[in-house]
Amino acid sequence: MLGSRRKSHVMVTRLDVVATPERLPNHVDKENLFPVKIDSHSKQHDKFSGTDLHIPVLLSTTDPSESEAELVSPSRYGGIAFKTKNVTVPKPFSFEAREMEVLHKRKVLAECADKRAVELANSFRARPMRVGSPDPLPQRPAPSPVRPMPFSFRTEERIDLxxxxxxxxxxxxxxxxxxxxxxxxxxxxxxxxxxxxSTRSPLVPNPPRLATSERAVQRLKFDEMLQRRRHSVELKQQAMEASRRAEEEKQVKRLRQELVHKPQPIRRYKSVRSVDRKPVTHAKSPSFLRRISHAPSS
Known part of the structure; x- marks a missing residue:
């Protein structure tokens, strides 16, 4: 049982993946190649039985950037190409690179300062000095002496004015x-x-138009309307009074009739139906016997 193999667990190497030149990594060395024999139980036994193929396998990764290429290994995933993960390569810790960078920056700054000083020295041109003060002050005017003037009252000037x-x-x-x-x-x-x-005809004044006649007509119409309204109100009051009197007379007549004593008529009722008395019905037990017994009853 231990020596027998199950076909479901047979590892098959895919040669079609390795055969394509564009799928091979560029950094594979010939020294890392080792012979791998194909299993005789695989489907490729008819074509490659008993033959050895050199399959490129990466044994050691020196550069992490080169691990991005697709690699083929016959011992993993049945020879299917897969991509390995980047591995961080530890390096010794030191300040040498940083110190060298600082020294380089200082050197570059010193060179720039020297170039700037040379440019300034070449661009400077001296000018000749002035003779005397650069900004002379203005001359001070000499004060004139006070001269006495003759005294006068200016009477002549005032008279002329x-x-x-x-x-x-x-x-x-x-x-x-x-x-x-x-x-x-x-x-x-x-x-x-x-x-x-004057040649114009004299003006004839128009007689004044009084409003008394119009007001008299309007007053007459108003009086007629008021008279009709009063007459209609009186008619309504008379009709209401007549209806009230007729209603009172009816009520008095009804009360007088109610006060008179009258015998009540004999009341009639439905006759009561008499029911004949019958004996109570007694239940009899059923007889399921079909055979009639002729035995005398005791």
């Missing part, structure tokens, strides 16, 4: 008098006034 003003007022008065001079009356030279009769 008064005379000029007087002359101006006189000229203005003459101009106003010329403008406001009274003219000679023209009525004296005109012919006497002669009244003329």
């Amino acid at each position: 008064h005379r000029s003003r007087r002359q101006e007022s006189l000229t203005s008065d003459e101009s106003t008098m010329q403008r406001t001079r009274v003219k000679s009356p023209s009525v004296v030279h005109r012919p006497p006034f002669v009244p003329q009769l």
